[in-house]
Amino acid sequence: MDTNEAVSQEIQPEPDSSQATAEPEVTAAAADEPVIKIRNLSKIYRDFWGRPKVQALNSLSLDVHKGEVFGLLGPNGSGKTTTMKLLLGLLFPSGGEISILGETATNVEKNERIGYLPEESYLYKFLNAVETLDFYGRLFNMSKSVRRERVDHYIEMVGLSNAKHRQLKEYSKGMTRRIGLAQALINDPDLVLLDEPTTGLDPLGTRDMKDLILKLRGEGKTVVMCSHLLADVQDVCDRIAILYEGELKQLGRVEDLLTEQGRTQLMTSKLDDNVIAEVKELIERHGATVESVDHPTSTLEELFLRTVEESRERPGRRFVPEDDVAPEPVSESGEPE
């Protein structure tokens, strides 16, 4: 067994107690057969003569359980997309085993229950949105009435009703991602594989995508996504795996991996300087040190979303943050005028 294998063996997912306390429904599911089971998976790209060119994946082992959102992270070339394509049977493993929904990766039957959003839009650009979804619906052997219903539903859901008769070659990148998502969901899949789902989307689209992923989880579906937009992954994933140069480096629940047990963070409503001094004193009296005291910042995403929402509600007005709003004049009785 080489070093890489040893590493992957060490970080085999284990149903630990922290998982149980965090989300009981995931734990219950974890006892079931995993939706995806990968064991010692390796992939070596070879040249025309069969000589090894690149080791894209090295002895990867992990499980994905029903109802969880699983994130595959890593820098470019770390093996995320290769893993995804091995799961889909687009590549054949050089070693190891894959079981997906209880089937082998090359078995076509499994695709009945899988939805796949590719990294870029690989859809047929000469079709329009309706034709695209209708085509993929037919590949799932859906009847005409079901197809019509789902096509309308998903076009509405991804917000492309106004552009549904335009050819995809005329779509912006964000629109293409949306129609890509719609085709991935057309069969109401149990397992959704999303390759860089938020790439190319504006913050609103990103938020919608993340909401949708959470909604899918709420419906009991399993979502596997790979991305290098860490904030997005942190927002939606229950568990993540971090790959580097084809090897698994981290695997576990997001909270567990990010929580710093050696430090404590308090968050209160706004305090004046005296109160702050008193709290500091109290903390120091108990032998701890205060590292910093300041006002928390929001994320840029939140600010952007608030701005857009405000602008939508009050067109023509410049957005003013809540903290900067002057207090309304108060009458003597204490009622606002």
Next chain:
Amino acid sequence: MSIETEPFVFLDAIQHWAQAVSAFLVLVIIAACGLALLTHGKAGPMLVLRWIPRFFADLFQLSPRRVFAIAQLTFREAVRRKALVVFGMFALLFMFGSWFMDNPNERMDLQVKNYISFVLTAITWLLLPVVLLISCWGLPEDIRNRSLHTVVTKPARKTEIVIGRMLGFGSLMTILVVVMGLTGYVWIDREVAHNLTVYSESFEVDGEETLVEYVDLDGSVTVRVTTGEDPTQVTTAASRAALRQDNPELYDLAERARREALKRHLVAKRPVLGTISFKGADSNPTELGVNTGDIWEYRTYIAGGTQWRAIWDFENIDAEVIRRGNGLRLESSFEAFRTHKGDDIQQSLLLQFSLVRVNRNVFHDAQGNAVTATAVRKTGESSYVASVDGETVSVSPVPVAAHEVEVHGNAYVLIDDPEVAVQVVETLKVPLPSFNISEFGENITLIRSRVDFYDQDSGERRELDLFKDLVNDQQELRIEVACLDSGQYLGMAQRDLFVQLPSNSFAIGFAKAVCGIWLMLTMIVVLGVTSSCFLKGPVASLLTLVMLLVGQGFKSFLEKIVEGDVEGGGPIESIIRIIRQINLTDELPDTKFYAAVKSIDSFLNEGLYIVENIVPDFRSFQMDTYIANGFDVPWSQAMAPSIGIALAYLIPCLVIAYYSLSLRELEHK
């Protein structure tokens, strides 16, 4: 009566196909296992073998909805990639084609031939590159753009993808062929009608035979009408329109004659071919006639004014055909070779047909063994004896069919067993009136069902029934051809004389020829899609093109090489002959070196044998020659083999395409 000389036996074809495909597939599996052993180690062959049953499983789970979805997508893709621009090219050709093709000085039948050849060639060569490129580039482009990833990650099976692709390209090609075929047909019809400015036809009008002659030249129209015993009426007008206005009745008559003439020019004749043999100057049978030095040797000759005869034996002559056609219609065209010219050069040669009733028998002894007919003697009305191994045994005659007999040396023998001689007895011979042949055109001879005959033996005139008296019990009729001009020679080949059945309509014959083009393009689609499953677009196009070129242009040459009919030996031997300047006909020295060269060549020949059998015979799809020359496309010699070839390649190609797509990594970098 059938127009087919050699019926196409589908059962035999299927048996042959099954053997060839099985052998091929076994070879492919062995090669794949070997390759897998090299790339995947010991587990490799098992991986390959595990895939074998999947094809059948996938085949039985085909979903028509998915197949049609992929076919429709393919169709749309091709249309949106501007594949229909070819219509524009086609329209351009036909808009201006007649400028260069109309030639009033040309014989009408040759003009018609040009028009038909032009249309069918244009359809073929305009569609061939389009179909080849779209079918070879479709899948590789899908793989390159990764669009196929979104299909294979759905429950679409590889068989469905391949069949869908083939159907999609096939349906687009079908539309192109049908539209172009229809346009071409209308164009030919209009061109021929437009250029038919001189014609004469005779037909019955009010029960009287009427001859209508029409000439439309130099801005004036002249119509001559001769009815029965009445004197000829000549009418002249400035134009057809003027004729219509001035004399509508005459115009209708002229139009009727025009329609008849059109029918005569645009026709799909149905010839019944016979087998040809000769009788020499000594009246003995001979395989070939006289060779007058024509290096191509398509025709051999009979000497005029001698006992030389050309003999055609026709089979399957039934009474119904004779009754319906009120006799037999013979069409012939012969080529003269003159040994003396002078004033005779303008005179056509004199020819005579004789109808002969013949019986062909082989003789069997009591044990049923065939006995050579030369040793047979007649001892009674229907009793024969033969000398076998010095003993005289009683033998009985067994009739054989004309197609089982050939001339070998100076005797008739069985084709299957040339050791067995066949007794051919002429029981009745009826010479027909002689006639002058038209050398560069066709001679039509109608043999009525009642034949007048002067019996030289009895010195009486007799009236014979063509079917009862001259056609033998096996429904065979022999026609003997003699040239009556001394010192002149007449060239004959099998197709120079045939019985003409009632013609088919030109539209049907033309549709069959277009169908031939369609079958060829279907083969291109099948080969193109198959090769594109394992090759990139340019290489797949090249492979398909090479198969087309070899199957169309070099197949005969390949066959000759494989059968050892090409002088100069195999590739290595021929190179050595070139370098060392050894003549083709010279024997190579009997040394070990040359023995080794011949061994290598024979090994390479085996490879060529495989190539020859793998490459489809595209020559079978060429049916334009039939219709351009005014003949219907025969079923057994053209249509059935073409359909058989297209079907035969479909299944192996599907298997190859399935495994190519299944066993390749679509995402491989």
